[in-house]
Amino acid sequence: MSALHDALAARQGAVVDGGLIAHYGDPMREQRRLADGSAIALLGDRTVIEVAGEDRLTWLDSITSQALTRLAPGDSTELLILDPQGRVEHAAAVLEDGASTWLIADAADAEGLATWLQRMVFRSRAAVTLRPELALLGFFAGGDAEAAVSAAASAPHDATLVWSDPWHSVQAGGYQYSAVEQHPGAEYRWRVAIVEEDAVASALSEIDAAGLLATEALRIAAWRPRWSGEVDERLLPHEADWIRSAVHLNKGCYRGQETVAKVHNLGHPPRRLAALHLDGSDDVLPSTGDTVFAGENEVGQITSVARHYEDGPIALAMLSRRAPAGDLVVRTDGTDIAAAQQVIVPADAGATADVPRLTRLSRRPAGQDPRRV
Known part of the structure; x- marks a missing residue:
């Protein structure tokens, strides 16, 4: 040393x-x-x-x-x-x-x-x-x-x-x-x-x-x-909101750029990072990799966890994009810990470009009732 x-x-x-x-x-x-x-x-x-x-x-x-x-x-x-x-x-x-x-x-x-x-x-x-x-x-x-x-x-x-x-x-x-x-x-x-x-x-x-x-x-x-x-x-x-500081969306070509552009402009990231405020009443802190549930459905995993001097037990979790935005539960060694969620990356993140798209309505024959398309 x-x-x-x-x-x-x-x-x-x-x-x-x-x-x-x-x-x-x-x-x-x-x-x-x-x-x-x-x-x-x-x-x-x-x-x-x-x-x-x-x-x-x-x-x-x-x-x-x-x-x-x-x-x-x-x-x-x-x-x-x-x-x-x-x-x-x-x-x-x-x-x-x-x-x-x-x-x-x-x-x-x-x-x-x-x-x-x-x-x-x-x-x-x-x-x-x-x-x-x-x-x-x-x-x-x-x-x-x-x-x-x-x-x-x-x-x-x-x-x-x-x-x-x-x-x-x-x-x-x-x-x-x-x-x-x-x-x-x-x-x-x-x-x-x-x-x-x-x-x-x-x-x-x-x-x-x-x-x-x-x-x-x-x-x-x-x-x-x-x-x-x-x-x-x-x-x-996109899933960790890392475009905020580590990705330049307007620079020249690099490996992986096509996916970055497609998800940002046209799609949605399949997962989303969330912040969790954990119930500390039992003094049990989950571990990295522990599973996050919404009701009986598994929706993600803990990625980082700590005890904060003001906020108490906190964590970051990677969740499915379709995970609800409300309260969740973290399961660690058979113990369920209630978790209040703060959304970091919203479920509708991405698709930021105003790209014109043809719709079924715009393609209907002249004079056709749009309610019947």
Whole structure:
């Protein structure tokens, strides 16, 4: 382990699970401190990939869901790698520094993403390198943590490597399916700094720390999809409202674009992401993959779950498009947990284009009674 990990894991109350710092004994307090910008979190569940070379942006633009050719040093965005049927295979945060493009991926996805990118280079002047020696620190903007981490962040090409999560608003070329008046992601000012682990351990010794349980609870409350949570073998970006921040609908051709356009303009995604507020009276928290029911009918599965410092037990669930918009039940180990649903992606999402269609009425012979067509 690195000096930074060892220093943070040595703090009072730290609970390390599988090499990752889960919490420091009080996840609710840690959430509050993260949310107000007073704490940092070591993101050991994510990995850095560096893409260098003169063609890096045009090349990445040609094979991913995001428009990247005009990124300037310091710009942040995110991208998806789709299969030919438009299903999500990989996801990554994107940070440009003028000489390299830095990708941040979930650790379980990083090697597969890097391998796929390396295979796609062909004659492009681009080089893809996994950078596991670099650490990632998460924090929220506007507090003491931002100043401390930004000062300690790496700047190999003069631009400080701090990624700003675009989830707080609909990005250029994006589209939001959620119809709520106030999206919970609007206040999600999440930042991730790329740092050299051994160089920053002492610089951050005075900053409060939070574990990964806290970061996940705040993500889920913001309805923010993640590869390790919401992505399965058939996820379309529309189903998680991911077009909001990771898909540019007006860019050039890329793998999976035809499906993205067809579902957005002409159809409806077969599933839809929902937020669940769970009954906490029995102090039972469901697990990822637990089944969601509407009455006796199975309508979906839990994708992410947490205890939130204000909202209590919460979850994200992927539901059938035809699942009712009312209250649901989550079944875990034989126990039924009542769940109040907030619709993220409506059942009628998609079909946004005003495409003229011939109707049976418009084709009737002149003079025919339309009621008899």
